[in-house]
Amino acid sequence: MIITHLSAECYPIAKIGGLADVLGALPKYQNELGASSQVVMPFYNNKFTKTHKFKPVYNDTIQLGETDYDFRILTLLDNNLGFEIYFVDVPELLYTDFVYTTYDTERFLAFQIAALDWIAQSETLPDVIHCHDHHTGLIPFMAQESFRYSMLRKIPVAFTIHNAQYQGAFSHDLVYLIPEFKFSRVGLLDWNHNINPLASAIKCSWIVTTVSPSYMDELKQSANGLESLLSDEHAKCIGILNGIDTEVWNTETDPLIIENYTKETIEQGKQANKEWLCKEFNLDVNRPLFAFIGRLVEQKGADLFPKIFSESLFGNDISILLLGSGEKHTENELRNLKTKYKDKYNAFIGYDEKLSHIIYAGADFLLMPSRVEPCGLNQMYSLRYGTIPIVNSVGGLKDTVEDIYDGGFGICHNEVTVAEVCEAIERAAEFYNSEIFKQTRFDIMSIDHSWHASAQSYLNVYNSLNPFL
Numbered sequence: 001m002i003i004t005h006l007s008a009e010c011y012p013i014a015k016i017g018g019l020a021d022v023l024g025a026l027p028k029y030q031n032e033l034g035a036s037s038q039v040v041m042p043f044y045n046n047k048f049t050k051t052h053k054f055k056p057v058y059n060d061t062i063q064l065g066e067t068d069y070d071f072r073i074l075t076l077l078d079n080n081l082g083f084e085i086y087f088v089d090v091p092e093l094l095y096t097d098f099v100y101t102t103y104d105t106e107r108f109l110a111f112q113i114a115a116l117d118w119i120a121q122s123e124t125l126p127d128v129i130h131c132h133d134h135h136t137g138l139i140p141f142m143a144q145e146s147f148r149y150s151m152l153r154k155i156p157v158a159f160t161i162h163n164a165q166y167q168g169a170f171s172h173d174l175v176y177l178i179p180e181f182k183f184s185r186v187g188l189l190d191w192n193h194n195i196n197p198l199a200s201a202i203k204c205s206w207i208v209t210t211v212s213p214s215y216m217d218e219l220k221q222s223a224n225g226l227e228s229l230l231s232d233e234h235a236k237c238i239g240i241l242n243g244i245d246t247e248v249w250n251t252e253t254d255p256l257i258i259e260n261y262t263k264e265t266i267e268q269g270k271q272a273n274k275e276w277l278c279k280e281f282n283l284d285v286n287r288p289l290f291a292f293i294g295r296l297v298e299q300k301g302a303d304l305f306p307k308i309f310s311e312s313l314f315g316n317d318i319s320i321l322l323l324g325s326g327e328k329h330t331e332n333e334l335r336n337l338k339t340k341y342k343d344k345y346n347a348f349i350g351y352d353e354k355l356s357h358i359i360y361a362g363a364d365f366l367l368m369p370s371r372v373e374p375c376g377l378n379q380m381y382s383l384r385y386g387t388i389p390i391v392n393s394v395g396g397l398k399d400t401v402e403d404i405y406d407g408g409f410g411i412c413h414n415e416v417t418v419a420e421v422c423e424a425i426e427r428a429a430e431f432y433n434s435e436i437f438k439q440t441r442f443d444i445m446s447i448d449h450s451w452h453a454s455a456q457s458y459l460n461v462y463n464s465l466n467p468f469l
């Protein structure tokens with residue numbers, strides 16, 4: 001079965017969040033199950049593309065409205081990713097320093113059109129096209145409706161919603177950029193008088209998946225305006241929980257952490273990583289260390305962090321370390337807090353993959369007070385590294401973390417307010433001093449969130465679309 005995944009991000013090439021982690025792992029695990037899974041993504045101007053070698057396999061020109069753009073398809077030389085990867089290189093639009101910019105409508109349209117042009121002329125067509133998030137959301141429409149891609153019409157298209165908050169909507173004035181189709185079908189592109197790639201993907205894909213079962217249920221109630229569409233289309237919607245790449249996220253072999261450890265050496269290993277963090281960030285190693293890693297946006301509860309941290313640090317003998325970037329106002333407030341709580345709090349505002357691994361290894365607790373969490377990978381990394389997650393029970397967090405009071409292994413709360421999160425932190429601080437704390441972190445390292453089961457679920461889904469695959 002040949003599966004072609006299309007995405008704006010893929011680890012380790014370009015990563016902003018969980019989308020990249022999924023694309024860097026799912027194809028590899030599908031291949032281990034006997035599929036032939038490959039990824040197609042844009043060619044950016046970043047560290048990975050500057051330090052690796054590529055080979056051109058195709059070149060042509062696309063037309064975006066009145067303008068012609070040359071493009072090339074490149075493949076990676078010395079590929080040890082576990083799957084084939086192809087890059088769409090449109091130098092004038094896609095070769096940017098950042099994955100996302102302010103003119104993404106044209107950029108990702110160019111990506112989608114060039115990718116489809118290349119796929120459509122291939123001698124061997126894929127058995128399944130699998131698109132991820134709104135940056136690839138017009139492909140289901142174009143593959144079904146654009147005359148230019150009529151040879152793709154019978155290929156099942158799966159679409160995964162990694163985050164329904166971002167939909168990529170743009171004005172109908174730009175409809176002429178989409179390769180020719182019967183105009184009576186324009187409704188398949190529309191939502192609320194705009195062209196909405198996410199809505200269009202939900203309408204036109206053969207199957208729609210979300211990255212956890214609970215998130216699928218929640219979207220019918222709250223989906224940034226797409227609730228009714230998701231309710232109408234529920235028969236072709238299914239939630240499949242993301243996995244984690246247990247080869248990358250392995251405390252025994254992880255080259256990014258300070259000291260490797262196993263379940264048997266967890267206490268010593270976590271302590272060594274914690275000591276490094278505390279030295280680096282001027283924190284007291286004897287206090288329980290609470291950490292946050294992620295985007296500083298409302299979805300993650302980050303707007304409340306200044307208040308939550310102030311209250312918790314004032315009343316408790318704990319330390320907090322934050323790694324993240326996002327809304328400037330929140331970043332500034334979180335920076336300013338450093339002077340107030342010098343030896344109890346620190347923050348690295350920015351993106352740092354290595355530091356994130358050390359934090360998963362060295363922290364005692366990981367905070368995830370997300371208002372919405374489609375799946376969340378951080379809590380799964382944290383479990384595997386013996387760090388207890390403190391989560392708001394929504395979406396994938398609800399599907400993966402159970403409270404210690406209910407016989408589980410995490411700290412859960414049911415609302416994102418300063419009071420609720422502070423109470424959860426207090427409960428965690430008490431738990432840190434309890435007899436079962438060490439046993440719990442020993443136990444959680446064995447929880448299996450690997451991709452094996454989920455990769456098979458995706459293959460089952462593709463098979464249900466075409467039983468002859």
Ligand code: ADP
Pocket residue numbers: 016017018019021293294295323324325350351352353356375376377378379
């Ligand atoms: P989302 O995709 O909504 O941002 P996920 O929990 O699905 O959230 O995935 C987040 C991924 O991005 C994790 O691998 C996390 O470790 C990583 N990450 C987020 N912010 C940072 C950062 N500032 N530095 C390093 N890694 C980060």
